[in-house]
Amino acid sequence: MPLDVPAIRQQFPIFQRRVNGKRLIYLDSAASSQKPQAVIDAMVRVWSSSYANVHRGLYSLAEEATELYEDARTKFARFINAPDVAEIIHVRNATEGLNLVAYTWGEVNVHAGDRIVITELEHHANLVPWQQLALRKGAELAYIPVTDAGFLDLEALPPLLEDGRTKLVACSVMSNVLGTRPPVIRVAEMAHAAGAVIVMDGAQAAPHQPLDVQALGADFLAFSGHKLCGPGVGVLWGRRELLESMPPFLFGGDMIRTVKQYESKWNEVPYKFEAGTPPVAEVVGLGAAVDFLTDLGMEEIHAHEQQLVRYAMERLSEVPDLKFIGPGPADRGALVSFALKGVHPHDIAAILDEDGICVRAGHHCAQPLHDRFCLPASARASFYIYNDRDDVDALVLALQRVVRLLRRS
Amino acid sequence: MSQDLYREQLLDHYHNPENYGVLDPADVDIEMDNPTCGDMVHVTARLDSAGRVSEVMFEGQGCVVSMAASSMLTEELVGKTPDEVAAMGLAEIQEMMGGIRLSMGRVKCALLSLNAMKQGLKEAGRLG
16 A cells, blocks of 8 residues: 555654744765654653563563563564564664674684675665774775666675685665665675675665565675664674674673673673663664564565655756766665765755755765765755655755855856 | 845856966965765965965865855965954854854765865964
């Protein structure tokens, strides 16, 4: 069933407010999404009636909080079809999840002379942890290039795998700038055939399409809750045997089995990786967000956004001298980055703001990718379940105003 | 606020900047960029025998705020001593731009040329 966008907007309290006297047109969900009442309520409910620390208390309130917290873990496992709920690690966001892998699996398994392969379309979160790991270890960092059309040049991968030095391949499931959805299944197959593990950055893909870590052939996958209608917590999934072989990331309470003065033993997975008191209500809130999206249907969300991005690219083509970055609508997710000839992206965002339209302007935490396309910055409109054609129409109208205001021949 | 940013005075400076180009020779010659948004300025300046700024030119690329501020600054700085330039900050730049109040995200853009000039004076040994 197609999404009922007006009904969805009703469930997001933020759309009741106005920005600069105008209806809020939020086109920056690729940076962070808005929150439905169900998620806000779920968190308030924990704080108002079920809050206690988890995994510790022997009283019923603590048991209730623990149960809610662990129920959310089960929801996350189902959301990405993880075979084992113990493979779900609650983290702050995708960035922390990716750093966790770099600092644990990477620290133990990557050595001097080894190679790490990433791609030119990565967000800094799936780039800098590997760059720094390579620097710490004296390992080589290699990039799968991106073509002018915004696709991964997969022909560059086999030569990087054939000498057996590549230990890890990291690839985004969807680019936050180009919208490209790289052939991660193929990349995973190639990495595995060469004995490397594959780390997938699901931050952009998880909110918009069904993800199945088993079908993807992933070894690790990280995503952020705040991009999928949830609060500021995230998930790292990893294959159990890998997680069990890894040392802890952070040390402290809850992650230990026994502590003596001069030695400690670690708790089992996933708790080994969850040191300290977790954000209980936020994890429960993300569980509610996953329920909210699952009820709408991830396939339906994806179909809605594919139609919308196609419409957006059609309509945006009407703006004079607007240049898209990345592939055509059939090959991209729900975002469009573009440059307007002679107009700085900052000015685009500031003028659009006058019309209540929120877009991102800058390098979107992907500086090397912007360098690749010889752009200092770009503007980006990204779409989600609460966006529809009326938002695109407003965007096009506002961009035409930008052109009138700032471009003089 | 943003209504203010795109008013005619600033747009005029953006479209037809004052003192656009390069002084050669120059006492101050510096390039500075703002990597987070890709703005770049090249500021050159001459000082007179009393050590005061006598001429400033700039070239570069960037948003309306950075380009208009640079253009206005080339006139604003003339007659000032290096110490007077060093003492300038956001308040003076906002005043110079007609009393606008810049949002947090645009402050760096507005200050780019002033910061370049300060750094240039320092590198030229004109500032303590």
